[in-house]
Amino acid sequence: MTRVGRIASTWRYPVKSMAAEPLDEAVVTLQGVAQDRLYAFVQADSSSPFPWLTGRELADMLRYEPRWVEGERAALTVRTPRGDAYAVTSDELRDELTRESGRTTRLLANYRGSFDVAPVSLMSAATVARIAEASGTPPEPRRFRMNFYIDTDDGTPFGEDAWVGRVLRIGESVRVGVTERDKRCAMITLAPHGGAPLTPVLRAVAELNDAHAGVYGAVLTPGTVRPGDEVVIED
Numbered sequence: 001m002t003r004v005g006r007i008a009s010t011w012r013y014p015v016k017s018m019a020a021e022p023l024d025e026a027v028v029t030l031q032g033v034a035q036d037r038l039y040a041f042v043q044a045d046s047s048s049p050f051p052w053l054t055g056r057e058l059a060d061m062l063r064y065e066p067r068w069v070e071g072e073r074a075a076l077t078v079r080t081p082r083g084d085a086y087a088v089t090s091d092e093l094r095d096e097l098t099r100e101s102g103r104t105t106r107l108l109a110n111y112r113g114s115f116d117v118a119p120v121s122l123m124s125a126a127t128v129a130r131i132a133e134a135s136g137t138p139p140e141p142r143r144f145r146m147n148f149y150i151d152t153d154d155g156t157p158f159g160e161d162a163w164v165g166r167v168l169r170i171g172e173s174v175r176v177g178v179t180e181r182d183k184r185c186a187m188i189t190l191a192p193h194g195g196a197p198l199t200p201v202l203r204a205v206a207e208l209n210d211a212h213a214g215v216y217g218a219v220l221t222p223g224t225v226r227p228g229d230e231v232v233i234e235d
Contacts, residue, residue: 006150007229009149009227011146015039016037016041020192025225025226033147038113039108040053041094041105060100062192118217118218120176120218121217122150123146123213124158125141129157130158131213143190148170163233171224171225175221179218
């Protein structure tokens with residue numbers, strides 16, 4: 001085993017392109033982090049292979065905050081930027097997104113998760129810091145919408161590229177096969193708290209690392225991941 005570092009933070013996104021939910025403990029299944037991208041809003045009239053409604057179509061979507069309400073049966077509610085709270089399955093939420101985006105939408109529930117490429121994503125804190133430095137912007141990990149951020153021992157920006165084709169062991173049991181680098185798009189120009197897009201972010205990633213930042217992976221062995229867990233490469 002070769003040690004890489006430790007988990008800095010863990011996240012999931014109950015509704016694709018909406019706000020992140022920080023986790024003190026991430027349950028990792030063969031489909032990825034449990035309840036990650038469980039719901040997505042789809043552009044009903046789209047015939048594109050990427051039909052989801054995202055921050056590219058509605059930047060304020062990142063400011064909608066999904067939260068689980070525990071009870072006899074857990075339910076997901078979404079707080080809008082104006083402070084209203086709706087069930088994720090409600091007509092009110094769907095109608096608001098349709099009105100705000102100008103696109104007819106419908107809700108998709110997918111227990112496997114609505115992922116762009118692969119079910120798990122990872123990024124080093126050093127990469128976040130280097131992009132912020134090069135773009136003259138604050139270091140905001142949530143901008144990159146990853147599941148796991150890692151404090152690497154060597155602190156090398158974009159060092160996670162070297163993990164592609166390797167297997168990471170995280171904590172006591174979770175094993176992730178790193179499949180490919182994450183090619184970035186305009187989504188990373190959108191700050192999680194809203195505001196105008198910051199194009200220097202995407203430009204910096206393009207100049208520093210051929211528009212790639214972070215990596216994708218597939219879960220080989222499920223388990224639980226917590227901040228502080230050790231991350232190693234299997235030799």
